[in-house]
Amino acid sequence: MPHEPVESFGATVSDAVAAGWRLISLFGMPEARAVRLVAILADDVHGALGATSTSVRERYPALTPTCSPASVFEREVAEQTGVIPDGHPALKPLRRHAPDHAPTNGTPVAAGDREAYPFFRVEGEDVHEVGVGPVHAGIIEPGHFRFQCYGEEVLALEIMLGYQHRGVERLLETADRDRAVLIAESIAGDSVIGHAEAYCGVLEALARSRKTPRAQTMRGIALELERLANHIGDLGAMSGDVAFQPGAATLGRLRGECLNLLMTLSGNRYGRGLVRPGGASFDITPEMQTEMRERIARLKDELEPALALLFDAASVQARFEGVGVVPQDRVFELGLVGPVARGCEITRDVRHDHPWGVFRFAHIPVATAWAGDVLARALVRRLEIQRSLEFLTEQLGALPRGEIRVPCGALRPGELAVAMTEGWRGEIVHVAISDEQGRVRRHKVTDPSLRNWPALAEAMRGNQISDFPLCNKSFNLSYAGHDL
Amino acid sequence: MLEFLRVRLQQGTRTSPFPAGGADFPARFRGRPAFDPAKCDGTCSGCAGEMPSEVLTRGPRGIELDVGASLFAPEEAAACAGGALTFTRDHRMGSRTRAGLVSADGEVELATALEARMRRLFGRSLRLRSVAAGSCSGCEAELVALGNVVFDMARFGVQFVASPRHADGLVVTGAVSVNMKRALLETWEATPAPRLVIAVGACAINGGPFRGSPEVSDGVPTELPVDLWIPGCPPHPLTVLDAMLRLLGRLEEGS
Numbered sequence: 001m002p003h004e005p006v007e008s009f010g011a012t013v014s015d016a017v018a019a020g021w022r023l024i025s026l027f028g029m030p031e032a033r034a035v036r037l038v039a040i041l042a043d044d045v046h047g048a049l050g051a052t053s054t055s056v057r058e059r060y061p062a063l064t065p066t067c068s069p070a071s072v073f074e075r076e077v078a079e080q081t082g083v084i085p086d087g088h089p090a091l092k093p094l095r096r097h098a099p100d101h102a103p104t105n106g107t108p109v110a111a112g113d114r115e116a117y118p119f120f121r122v123e124g125e126d127v128h129e130v131g132v133g134p135v136h137a138g139i140i141e142p143g144h145f146r147f148q149c150y151g152e153e154v155l156a157l158e159i160m161l162g163y164q165h166r167g168v169e170r171l172l173e174t175a176d177r178d179r180a181v182l183i184a185e186s187i188a189g190d191s192v193i194g195h196a197e198a199y200c201g202v203l204e205a206l207a208r209s210r211k212t213p214r215a216q217t218m219r220g221i222a223l224e225l226e227r228l229a230n231h232i233g234d235l236g237a238m239s240g241d242v243a244f245q246p247g248a249a250t251l252g253r254l255r256g257e258c259l260n261l262l263m264t265l266s267g268n269r270y271g272r273g274l275v276r277p278g279g280a281s282f283d284i285t286p287e288m289q290t291e292m293r294e295r296i297a298r299l300k301d302e303l304e305p306a307l308a309l310l311f312d313a314a315s316v317q318a319r320f321e322g323v324g325v326v327p328q329d330r331v332f333e334l335g336l337v338g339p340v341a342r343g344c345e346i347t348r349d350v351r352h353d354h355p356w357g358v359f360r361f362a363h364i365p366v367a368t369a370w371a372g373d374v375l376a377r378a379l380v381r382r383l384e385i386q387r388s389l390e391f392l393t394e395q396l397g398a399l400p401r402g403e404i405r406v407p408c409g410a411l412r413p414g415e416l417a418v419a420m421t422e423g424w425r426g427e428i429v430h431v432a433i434s435d436e437q438g439r440v441r442r443h444k445v446t447d448p449s450l451r452n453w454p455a456l457a458e459a460m461r462g463n464q465i466s467d468f469p470l471c472n473k474s475f476n477l478s479y480a481g482h483d484l
Numbered sequence: 485m486l487e488f489l490r491v492r493l494q495q496g497t498r499t500s501p502f503p504a505g506g507a508d509f510p511a512r513f514r515g516r517p518a519f520d521p522a523k524c525d526g527t528c529s530g531c532a533g534e535m536p537s538e539v540l541t542r543g544p545r546g547i548e549l550d551v552g553a554s555l556f557a558p559e560e561a562a563a564c565a566g567g568a569l570t571f572t573r574d575h576r577m578g579s580r581t582r583a584g585l586v587s588a589d590g591e592v593e594l595a596t597a598l599e600a601r602m603r604r605l606f607g608r609s610l611r612l613r614s615v616a617a618g619s620c621s622g623c624e625a626e627l628v629a630l631g632n633v634v635f636d637m638a639r640f641g642v643q644f645v646a647s648p649r650h651a652d653g654l655v656v657t658g659a660v661s662v663n664m665k666r667a668l669l670e671t672w673e674a675t676p677a678p679r680l681v682i683a684v685g686a687c688a689i690n691g692g693p694f695r696g697s698p699e700v701s702d703g704v705p706t707e708l709p710v711d712l713w714i715p716g717c718p719p720h721p722l723t724v725l726d727a728m729l730r731l732l733g734r735l736e737e738g739s
Contacts (some may be wrong), residue, residue, distance in 0.1 A: 095663075096663075097663070100662055100663050100665075100666065101662065101663070134663075134664065134667050135613075135615055135648070135667055135671050137646035137647070138614075138644075138646070139614040139616075139624050139627045139628050139631075139644055140616070140624065141616045141619065141621050141624060142615075142616055142617065142663075142664055142667065162663050163617070163618075163661060163663045163664045163667070164616070164618055164619065164621075164658070164661060164663075164664075165618070165661050165662070165663055165699050166618050166659060166661055166694040166697055166699050166700050167694070167697040167698060167699035167700070168694075170697070171693075171694065171696075171697055176536075178536045178559040178563070179536035179537075179559075179693070181559075182536055182537075182555050182557050182559065182693045183693045183694070185693075186620040186622070186692070186693045186694070186717075187620065188620055188621060189619070189620035189621040189622025189623070189624075189625060189718065190621055190622070190625055192622075246488055246491060246492065249495075249632075249633050250491065250495050252629075252632040252633065253495075253498050253632055253633050253634055255632075256629060256632065256634055259629075260510075263509070263510055263512075263513060264510040264512070265512075266512065267510070267512035267513050267514040267558075267571070268513075268514060268556065268717075269626075269718075269720065270622055270625075270718070272556070272557065272717065273514070273556075273557055273558045281558055282512060302494065302495065305487075305490070305491045305494060306491055306495070308487075309487060309488065309491050312487075478621065479621070480619065480620045480621050483661075
């Protein structure tokens with residue numbers, strides 16, 4: 001791993017980002033009397049990855065002022081390691097906030113002081129504040145939302161997360177492998193395959209384990225089934241949020257059909273137990289292959305008319321259009337990923353830019369839309385549903401022969417591995433660094449939600465507060481993935 | 485309008501016949517774990533701490549299977565070298581007590597109906613508030629699925645409501661993170677008595693895959709009196725529905 005003085009580290013990262021590289025991870029790793037800061041960069045045009053690092057003590061000059069995508073990562077580093085990025089414009093806690101946790105800067109907070117978190121506030125006559133959560137009205141994960149409103153209009157929204165923090169990274173670094181893979185599957189319960197794929201990816205790289213083409217295809221099939229389930233479910237939920245019941249009813253059920261396909265394959269509706277280091281733990285039998293193809297054909301037949309009904313309804317279009325707009329330049333400034341970025345007409349998709357496994361051979365065209373609003377994100381999902389269905393039909397028709405799992409042995413000592421996958425929400429990044437004994441010394445997980453939450457808060461500005469559920473669902477970000 | 489009707493006709497009626505039927509699962513489905521002592525040759529150490537969970541433990545009373553601790557993972561069955569630990573296709577495993585999930589062979593003391601007074605109050609109409617507290621969102625996804633046209637929990641009079649003030653009980657998911665513990669306890673206090681607490685999923689029961697992390701309480705804190713424990717990672721919607729209907733006295737004994 002390249003190592004450079006702290007003075008040049010910031011410039012290396014900022015210059016690379018200015019030249020078109022993307023900062024995909026930035027994290028701290030404890031060293032003797034110091035913290036090693038590691039930056040991972042991606043060049044999407046050439047499919048290349050880069051890394052650099054430096055050693056810091058108590059403080060270092062923040063990268064964020066010259067490299068805005070670093071903002072959320074530097075908050076995370078400060079919270080996890082205690083190292084302060086000097087000059088960071090918004091150094092607030094990311095997950096461990098007062099009064100349940102001592103603040104990073106050491107100032108004491110009274111046990112019951114709910115206002116200890118420094119929320120952004122808009123002052124003025126008739127401006128009012130709406131606080132929601134962590135216990136919400138629906139069946140959703142916990143988070144706290146502070147709206148600054150003028151009448152119905154949202155002037156600003158701040159989102160405070162961390163309620164789902166379970167200490168995943170530390171567990172991944174300490175648990176033995178049989179348990180660690182179960183923890184990886186539980187980072188975000190709707191992205192079991194996406195995270196298991198990236199977790200196994202770094203272990204396989206460190207162990208030089210080479211999956212068979214059959215295992216790669218099977219894992220690709222599972223990943224696309226996961227994408228289908230979530231995109232279909234979200235379109236159904238968005239349909240419900242604009243009171244279009246035919247969409248909510250049919251798409252809600254069809255989501256279940258995708259989960260049931262995963263259950264046929266893995267014994268669990270979310271695909272738990274399938275993706276394992278070295279390949280997959282369950283095979284697709286010839287009978288299952290035929291059955292799954294038939295079920296996917298039926299799903300396609302039932303899905304198309306339901307989607308057409310949703311997207312052709314004028315009442316739905318009127319509610320989706322122009323709501324929750326993300327300007328295209330914010331995609332670069334915030335480092336946004338997944339359907340949120342693609343809804344701003346940015347072709348950013350790990351399956352296309354940094355293909356791995358079966359995606360090196362079976363190319364799925366990148367789906368984009370241009371307006372950056374709820375409608376654009378819905379359109380991207382619709383296109384991705386169609387393309388995932390095509391991929392599944394094709395791959396289930398021509399499964400390569402061979403073993404489903406090969407050994408994944410001891411890790412090579414003193415190495416760094418990066419695995420990127422395109423989960424249904426976007427880019428999932430796992431980084432593992434092995435120590436001299438071949439044990440995992442640092443396991444860094446970056447869920448796409450960490451990148452995209454700030455965009456949701458911004459997209460609400462100037463919108464009506466009553467449009468928040470719809471806007472929120474069009475992003476459908478993971479609290480657990482953000483909070484780890 | 486005609487297109488609406490055409491799609492409606494094509495979709496048909498999809499509600500599961502449950503509880504009269506509909507509980508058919510694929511061959512690989514991992515339901516309630518079972519332990520066959522006859523297959524245990526005592527030579528492996530799977531139950532002596534080499535399991536990825538505490539589903540199987542060797543204690544003073546011999547080998548015990550704790551369905552509540554199971555992560556329903558293939559690794560659990562594999563760690564039991566003799567093949568004595570298997571997953572059945574039985575989806576029924578909700579119990580009124582924590583101890584009801586622990587046995588020598590995996591048999592669960594299935595949930596019994598509420599006492600007469602509570603049953604009279606809630607038996608035909610139960611309003612619940614969901615509290616996710618340090619979960620992965622898998623359990624919540626299955627709770628949401630209970631509201632879709634297939635499982636349609638509302639046909640039994642069970643509904644999720646927006647506020648604890650409107651609720652007859654809480655459904656708790658997640659290992660209960662440090663950040664959520666206070667909110668969970670306050671939500672319980674905000675729920676009018678008499679009230680129920682239902683713990684859903686391995687995390688709420690004992691911490692699940694996050695057990696032992698300093699960031700979680702290893703499940704529902706002892707301050708809350710749990711009335712119904714529903715194992716799973718996450719539990720299948722029919723596992724949740726079965727347990728709730730048993731609690732409400734809506735399923736016959738032994739069915």
